[in-house]
Structure formats: C-alpha cells, structure tokens
Amino acid sequence: MEHITLLLAIVIVTALVFDFTNGFHDTANAMATTISTGALKPKTAVAMSAVLNLVGAFLSVEVAKTISSGLVREDGIQPEVIFAALVGAILWNLLTWLVGLPSSSSHALMGGLIGATIASIGISGVNGGVVVTKVLIPAIAAPLVAGIAALLAAKLAYKLGKNAGEKSSAKGYRSGQIASAGLVSLAHGTNDAQKTMGIITLALVAGGALAPGSNPPVWVIVSAGLAIALGTYLGGWRIIRTMGKGLTDLQPQQGFAAQTSAAAVILASSNLGFSLSTTHSCSGAVMGAGLGRKGGVVRWSTATRMFIAWGLTLPAAGLVAAGAEFVARQGDWGIAAVAVFLVASCAAIWFISRRQVVDHTNVVADDTDSAGVPAEPAGVVTTAIAAVTPPPAATTAVAEEADDVRKTTVHASSGAVADPARPAGATV
Template structure:
C-alpha cells in the first residue's frame, strides 16, 4: 500500500510538472506570433494547447530515452525507487515556477533531467546515472541546437527580406502574418512531440521502478493521454511572463522574422524528436529568435537579455539537481520525510504564485500594438515602453 501511495503521489506531481511545462513553454511556440499580431493571445494559447495534445500522440522516442536511458534501472542496473523520482520532480517543478516568476525562458527539459539526476545520485550513487546517454542525448543537443536553429533562422530571415525586397510593405507583412499561423502551429505540435513525452518517460520509469510495468516496455496509452491533457491545459493558461521576454525583450520581432524563427524551431524540434533527442524547446526557440534578429539589417538584439537567458540555461541543470538531491535526502528517510517534501513543494508553489500576483503580467502586456500604432517607435516621451522598444527607437 505504501508503494501505491508513493507511485500515485509521483504521478500527480509529474502531471503538475507537465502543467507547469505547458504554461512555462507556451512562449516558445507563440511569443513571436503574438508579438507581431499574427495571432491574438488567447487564440494563440488555444491553438497551442490543442496541438500540444495532438503532438503527444505522434511519437514516444523521447519518452524511451528517459524511461530506458539516463537512469540505469531494471536487471543489472540500479534500483531506482518512486521516492527518488518524486524528489527529482520536486526540483524540476520548483525551478520551473522560479524561472516563470522571473520571466526567464529556461529549459523545463534540463530542470527535469537535473532533478532526476540529483535525486538518483543521492539515492543510489553516481552509478545510477548513465552519463554517456546524458552527454550524447542531452548535453550535446543542448549545446548545438540553439546555434543550429539560430543559423537557420538567420539565413531564413535574410532570404525573406531579400526575396520580398520590402518586407515592411503591407502585402508582404500580411502574407508573413498568415504564414505565422501555420509556423507557430508547427512549433506547438513539435513541442507536444518532445516535451509531453518527457513526463511520459518519468511516469513509465516510476511504474517500472515500482514493478507495476516490465522493464524495457513502452509507454501506456493512459499515460500518453494524461500527459497530453496536462501539458495542453497548462498551455491554455498562458505563460505571459515568459512570452513577454521571448516576444518583446530579445529583439523587435517583425512578421518575416517571426515566421523564420518559428519554422526553424519546428524543423529542429521535430527532427530531434524523431531521433529521440530530449531537446529543450526553450533553447531552440530562443536561438531562433536571436538568429532572426541578426538576420535583419539594422535590427537590434539585446545581448544583456540574451546573457541572462544563457546564464539560466547553464544554471538550470545543476540547480534542479541540487534541489532534487536535497529532496531525495529528506524524502528517503521515512514517510514523514516524504510528506515534508510534498508540503514544502506546495508551499513553494503558493509562494511563487503569490509573488506573481503582486506584479502581474497579462495577455495585454504581450499583445501586438493596434494597427494605428504599428511602426511607431517608443521615443523618450512614450510611457510604459520596454527596453526593446526604447532601443529600437
């Protein structure tokens, strides 16, 4: 009975993580489309939510990487307990909430992996983690993917402006905005094929660790459905804080740039999902936005913002690992320890929510300006302008 309770608790927290992943990463798919006015904020998150759910059913290659890859479990491996997995999820959830509050597009992927790795090391030692898989399917793609997506977006943006010759012309802008509806939808679909699977892999790993599922077996249908619904629901909530950073603070995104960034992101993520690479959607889309900014002549990329984002990327995995390790140390002591960790997780979530309520960011803060104001620079006399608009002016 104790094992069943622990497994149930793990599944609940895993779905909570999936929910936070949804609103944390909504910005990755839709920020540029909202910033350019191609989609209204609520329209964007609804489309993204539906396609995240659809994407969850397309492939389970990434889920297999997690459930049968980074953690050595089963015959001949280390016994990973549901308590360790629960602790790892705590680290991931808390990091997601912290970076969401800060408006920092950090990687939910690396938060999850960091939490699991930290908990596994504390609970079962360094041999419990297959660092070869971590290097080949997590670290290397994390380093390479932003540059690949950024380079593709840079070339695509340059080509778009060259082909149209005057991408700011009314007809060209309208065409690219319509194209963004499709390209943003592809990113959402790609996000579902990659990010929803990570939680599927965690739940499958838990079921295997608890002996409710055979080692090496695939993801069950109810797990796919539950994870798809959780990430879709989280997406519909709307991650306005991070969406503002990606859509407005990195560079002043125009429709051709948004289309190029979204197309580049979708292609990169879909290919990685097919290969089983647990890619960070955050890093791919941020890299694409930076590349799109560099691809437009005289466009401004705010490197101070990029620096903050890059710092978050570097810190995410070890920070989540530290929290996951501490949680594993406390939770593994007894049932009381498990309850203490669960209470601390809930308290942390409530704290970040309360802090966010004090300085709210809504859909109005990320929406594109009305047509009558489009193209008007935010000069010194304008109020409420962001650093992006002030610099561009």
C-alpha cells in the same frame, strides 16, 4: 491499469503537475513571436497551441524511452527518487517563470532526475554516455543550429519580398506565422509531453507496476497530453513577453523564419530520440531571426541573463532534488514533508507573482525602451512631473508676463510699442 500504490499515485500526480508547469512555461516557444507581431490575438494563440500540443503528444514515444530507460539505470531507482526529481524540476520552472526567463523545462527535469539518482545510489546510477550524447551536445547544438537557420531564413524572406509592398509582405508572413506557430506547438507536444510520459513510465517500472523497457501505457500518454495542453492554454505570459519583445524586435518575416527553423530542429530531434530543449531551440531561432534583418539587434543583456539561467538549470534542479531525496528517503514523514514544502513554495511563488500581473491584456505592452530597459513605473513619472511643475502662483505670473510680451509684439508690428507701466494712449 497497473497496480498503483499510494506512493506511485503521489509520483504520478506530481509528474502531471510538472507537465502542467511545462505547458505554461513553454507556451512562449510557439506563440511569443506570433503574439508580438500581431498575427494572432493572445488568447486565440494559446488556445491553438494547447490543442496542437495535445495532438503532438500522440505522435511518438522515442523521447519518452530515452527518459524512462536511457538517462538513469532502472534498477535501484525507487519511486521517491523520481518524486524528489520532480520537486526540483517544478520549483526551477516556477522560479524562472516568475522572473520571466525562458529556461529549459526539459533540463530541469533531467537535472532533477540526475541529482536525485546520485543522492540515492551514487554517480554509477547515471548513464554518462546518454547524458553527453542525448542531452548536453543537443543543448549546445540546438540553439546554434536553429539560430543560424533562422538568420538565413530571415535574410531570404526579406530578399524574396523586397519587390512587394511592405504591408502586403507583412500580411503574407503573418499568415505564414500562424502555420509555423502551429508546427512548433505540434513539435512541442511531440517532444516535451513525452518527457513526462517517460518519467511516469520510469516510476511505474521502479514501483514494479511495469516491466523494464516497457513503452508508456495509453493512459500515461493521454494524461500527459492533457496536462501539458491545459498548462499551455493558461499561457506563460511573463516568458511570452521576454521572448516576443525582450530579446529583440521582430517583424512578421523574422517571426516566420524563427518559428519555421525551430520547428524543423525540434521535430528532427524528436524522431532521433534526442531529449532536446524546445526553449533553447526557439530562443536561438528568435535571436538568429533578430540578426537576420538589416539594422536588427539582439538585446544581449537579456540574452546574457537567459544564458546564465540555462547554465544553472541542470545543477540547480539537481541540488534541490538531491536534498528532497535525502528527506524523502526517511520514510512516510519525509515524503509528507517534501510534499508540504513543494506546495508551500508553489503558493509563495504564485502570491509573489500577483504583485505585478502579466496576462493577455498587457503581454504586448510597450514597457521597454529600444535597449530593452523597462520603463519607469507610473509613480516615478508622476513624481518627476510634479517636481518640475511650478505652483499655481508662479504659473499665473508666467502667463501674465507672456501676455505682456505678446502685447508688446503686436504693438511693435504697427509701429508703436506698448509699455505696461504707461497709461493707455501714451506713446514712446
């Protein structure tokens, strides 16, 4: 193994933490639709996704090379720059996870790297051509291509299954969803695990432990694959809920169309070395599939919040990373301060998330109406019921009045009407 200094070790550990957050942040990409349509149980789905993410990490290194030797200049980049970049990416991942928004872990990493590099050596340290051709253009094209493909695939699926019974057709597509979800998981491991491989390789080059232009060492590939698989297994339930039920209501045919389209786009991009956002691809495919069914709708209020998060990812992660780089370059105390800030921020976000727990037991709960508006909390409903419920005395009076009306009706049907005020046996 290459000579690893203490600073390099800190950077590598932080990179693997990012990889871990990438795993649970992006689990929804592969499994949200499979879980929401009932094709797989939640825990089974994330376990399957974790294994295939690990396998996918070994299939290619093209994206890793884009990160390690294409996005920024290798010369002049110090390990603390990469450390700062990872801080920005991790915090953005956790913040968007907390609010359940499927933003791009890939763009968070690249935004952090760009921001920290500019803060360190200036704008000349960023390869603008690579950013445009392999980051920005795919960011716009991927959701559009995946969405259009999913829309057409969903329409085709319904057309092919129109002569089959609804139940048998849905059952067949649920089985297909399992296969297509596995393909997305494999693609996610191929694409996203490589980004951590690339960032660790860049750190090793910056620290003098590897020659410029080197491929990721085997131990880097293995560790990155294991980290993203472990994060995937824990499940990003908040984002799974948004992707599976918040954007649109999917039937098995639509779920199959969405996952197959997203997997095709992601795998093609990985082979071309594009640092594609799997989140953008899968979200676009889900929306396209939602529109592919007659009467299907997309909840544009949720989609709009998601689009805003996409637009903020690069600059937000970059700004945090630039600030972290400024502090980290002050020396050992600066690196320690940034590390403490990162740990404290992660802990705070985790504690806030405990106020409203979302896990495998309630991830598919129907807590939104047809417009995607969250249902009122139980306390609000209970209070409302109490407000319109009459007191016991009033309830008794109403019941007695109803009983009198019933007696009057019965007697009327036999030709006599009973008056509660008259003695028994009296007639009108």
